[in-house]
Amino acid sequence: MSWPVSNIIFCSYAISPPAGHAWSRTVTVPGGPLTRVAGTDVSIPCHVRDYEGPVEQNFEWTFSPSAGSSLEIISTFDPKFTDSMYTERVSAGGVRLQRVGHNAVQLHIQSLSPSDEGEYTCSTPSTDATISGNYKDQVGVKVIPDTLTVRRTKGRSAGARVVPEGGSFHLQCQAESGDASEHTHLSLTWLWQGSQGLATPVLTLSHLGRFQPGPGYEERYDSGAVRLDTVGADGYRLVVEDAQTSDTGDYSCTAATWVQGPQGWEQIQQKNISVSSIEVRPRDVNVTVSVNVTSVTVGDPLALSCHVQQDSTAPGFTRVRWFVSRDKESQELPWGQDPDPTQTDGTNHLLELPHVWDSGEYTCQAMVWVAHRNATWYLVAQKASKPIKVSVNSVGPELGVSLNASFVPQFSEERTELVCEVSGPDGAHVSVSWYHTSVQESDSPMPPPDLVGALDHDWTLREGERYWQRIERGEIVFSRRNPQIFVLRFLWTSDKDRGRYHCEATVWERQQNKSWAEIRTVPSNPFSVTWDAAEPSLAVSATVTRVAAATGGTFEMECAVTARNIPSPRYSVQVKLIQSAPSPSTVAPSLLRGHADGVTPGGLRAFGKAVLEKVQERLYRFRLYQSQAQDSGSYQCSVTAWTQGGSGAWREVKNQTSNQVNLQFQGTDNTAFDVSWFSQRPGKEPAFLAAVDRSAQVRQSRRNSSSDVAIERLSAMEFRLRIYGCEEEDIGGHYCTVTPWVQTVQGDWSSQESVTSNVVSLAVRMDLLNAFKYPLLIGVGLALLIGLLSGLIGYCSSRHCCRAQPVQQTRKEHRRLMSMELD
Known part of the structure; x- marks a missing residue:
């Protein structure tokens, strides 16, 4: 198998440069030198960018050997470009030019030879308006001789090998590279190929000397089950331990040569050789049971031998389990089980029974385990022997044992009563043991039965390991009604008590030494105790x-309870009132669950005006006397179901809330309201403005401003506050409080809880034009009037009051002489 040598392929695209950008053609090939092995192929990419002209560019390749002139190899546009030395190789396809884009090509040369070593130049004819940039680039190719060898180890054939499951196998190959002048590194990989034909690496020794496990082999490599060892200077050994059936397939060895180039380490050559084909065969065991006698007397000992033979020499550890089958029911013998796998390798396993009472078929089941390197065990084979029939002959009295139930629970926590009836000869000394087998899943093996308890031959009680605490607490009772009837009673049956029960009657006989000896033991038929584990509802x-x-009347509601799958339920009831408040309020106390001192039908629980009554089983009545407006809302019942546990303590099973029923009052003449209005300014206490009581009497506070308030009753449920002549003192929040008054049946009025409304903000805006218009007109008018009056008064005064009276001049001759007395 060979892997292709990886080569780097460069792809580029001609992109128009942005406006104002100068073109500068660039031709690039990979950095060199490129080292290749003689006989391998090489691919050299070449691309051009930042060019003008057509989108698709042409390329030409030339070759310059170490000593000599340049030779033309191949061109994308000129078929006659190729030199005569390359014509034959180009025509045969040994040298070809592949276009990988409109501006990129690859030169492929197959089967390199030392004469191909030299410089390879890639050039592009100019399509630019101006000569700018470089139009060619070159790379050197170095051809080294093929010195890589990989082969199988001498003396080992490539034939198939069979390995047992859990065994191990070693595979070895030799690989070397003799050329040290070029600093080549060697890597080696072991490959596995299954029936699907896909080769998968198992383990690789990289060219840097690191081990790399293949996918799916990491855990086995970490544990040392899969490893790669070096043998000598050129040997590589694959070691696989704890072989699995999935290891079946063909194994090959692949060696590769690596060199460090400009771009890092590069694989330049690889060779593969098939080493071997491995078949991991599953283990098989042969199990046989031998017995000296197949017919024994009741109570006699029995010895059985289980012989386990493996078909593999690989190390493995055997474990056996013994089963006995009676009446088509198989049961594992607890005392016939080997310990956990150990380093002891045995093929014969002995089962010794001190006493055998019943006939049956005995089977030995063998399991072969293999120890992994990570200290875990892996089961590689499992097989059961053919059953051996052992007949038990009875010499004691015949007994008949039957098991019935006088009370079967239908739910958990109920009582269970089983009756074991023994029929036999009169005067027989009989003891009874009770056994319980737990309920298991359908695909789980049947567990051995657990001893619940036993009444021994001396009438002492022997408790089972899992039941002694419950027996001491009195939850499990053993009794004997008469010499032939035995009773097992569970006062409280739990879920873990479900399963199959059977009793075993044992006949005892007095020995010569005054001791008692078991003569015969007879099991009863099994009886199943189970119930549907349905969810309680x-x-x-x-x-x-x-x-x-109307208010003052009596409100009454009933709550009916229905329960399913709840054993002997008792209930606690709570009535809740749901109003517009954030959380519901309880208006009645809980009616406690009715146990010994609880409430019987007809009993009452009262709280103020509310009464909660148990009418009958699962029916409760709630009554509210003299209901008022604050009692209106939605009522509902919250019921909790309780049941009594095995210890006598009550436990909560289920809680459920009923639907809501409404208590609402219509507005009538027997309802009145007191309405008060307040103002609230920031940073001050609320100020009373006005109020109207239920008899329509209005009260107002004394106001210091010129504004005034008035209260209007628009309807029976609507009131309005008017503020006249708003001033600055009226700025702020305003709200009202309402106190309902309800007239009772007796004619008395009772006040209810007051309710406060939301706050309404009032802002007063000053109108300067209207504020100054009338004072200004009045002032001007008064000024004109006063001026006119002043002018009129002055005029009149000047005409009448200030005019001089005429003086008559008396002639001197007419004057009398004054008397002297006047002097």
């Missing part, structure tokens, strides 16, 4: 039996 339905038409 609880349903609650609430109905209104009495409607409160």
Whole structure:
């Protein structure tokens, strides 16, 4: 098998440069030199970018040997371009040019020879408007001789080999590379190929000296079950231990040569050789049981030998299990089981029974295990022997044993009563043992029965290992009604008690040394104790039996409970009121579950005006006297089912809530309201504005501003506050509080809980034009009036009051002489 040598392929695309970008043609080939082995192939890619002209470019390849002139190899557009030395190879396809894109090609040369060593140049004819960039590039190719050899080890043939499951096999090949001048490295891989024909690496020694397990072999490589050893200078040995059937297939050895090139390590050559074909054959065992006698007397010992023979010499460890079959029912013998696999290799396994009481068929089941390197065991083979019939002859009294039930539980926690009846000769000394076999899944092996308890021949009680605590607590009772009837009673049956029960009656005989000896043991028929483990269900339905038409009336509802799959249920009941508040409130106490001192039908539990009554089994009545407006809302029953556990403690089984029933009152004349209004300014206490009581009397607070308030009753349920002449003092929040008053049946009025409304904000905007218009007009008018009056008064004053009276001048001759007295 050969793997292709990987080559790098470059692909590029001509992309128009952005505006303002100068073209500069670039031709590139891989960096060199490229080292190849004589006889192998080489592929050299070449591509061009940043060019002008047609999208598809042409290429030409030339070759320059170490000493000599350049030779033209091949061209994409000129068929006559090829030199005569390459014409034959080009025509035969040994040298060809493959276009991989509009601007990229690959030169393929097959079967390299030392004459192909030299420089290879890739060039492109110019299609550019101006000469810019490089139009060719070259790479060197070095051809080294083929020195890689891989072969099978001398003396080993490539034929098929058979390996037993769990065994091991070694495969070896030799590989070497004699050329050390080029610093080549060698890698070696072991391959496995199955029937599907797909080769898979098992383990690789890389060219860097690292071990690499193949897919699916990592865990086995880590444990050392699969490893690669070097033998001498050129030997490589694959070791596979703990062989599995999946290891069947063809194994081959692949060697590869690696060199370090410009791009890193590169594989340049590989060779493969088929080493061997491996068949991993599954193990097989032959199991036989031998016995000296096949007929024994009841109570006598019995010895059986199980011989296990393997068909493989590979190391393996054997474990056996013994089974006895009676009446078509197989049962494992607990004392006939080997310990866990050990380093002891045995082929004969002995079963010794001190006493045999019943006939049956004995079978030996053998299992072969193989130890893995990671300390785990792997089962490689399993087989059972043919059954051996052993007949037991009875010499004691004949007994008849039957098992019945006087009470079978239908649910968990109920009682169970089993009756074992023994029929036999009068005066026989009989003891009875009770056994329980747990319920198992259908695909699980039948477990051995567990001893519940036994009444021995001296009437002492012998408890089973798993049941002694319950027996001491009195949960399990053993009794004997008469010499022939024995009773097993579970006061409380749990889920783990389900299964099959049987009793075994043993006849005892007094010996000469005054001791008692078992003469015969007879098992009864099995009896199954089981029930459907159905999920408990609880349903609650609430109905209104009495409607409160108005406040003060009586509201009554009943809650009916239906339960399924709940043993002996008792109930606790709670009535809840759901209002617009965030959480429901309880208006009645819980009615506790009715055990010994609980509530019997007709009993009452009262709380204020509310009464919870148990009418009958699973029917409860809730009654609310003198219901008021605050009692309106939705009512529902919450019921919890309880059952009594095995220890006598009550446990909660299921909780269910009923549907909701409504208690609503219609607005009538027997309802009135007190409505009060308040204002709330930031940072201040609420201020009372006005109020109207249920008798329509209005109260107002004393106001310091010119604004005024009024309360209107628009309807029986609607009130309005009016504020006239709003001023700055009226800015802020306003709200109302309502106190309902309800008239009872007796005619009395009772107040209910007050309710506060939401806050409504009031903002007062000042209108400057309207604020100053009338004062300005009034002022101007008054000024004009005063001015006119002032002018009129002045005018009148000047005309009448201020005019001078005329003075009459008396002539001097007419004057009298003044008397002297006047002087």
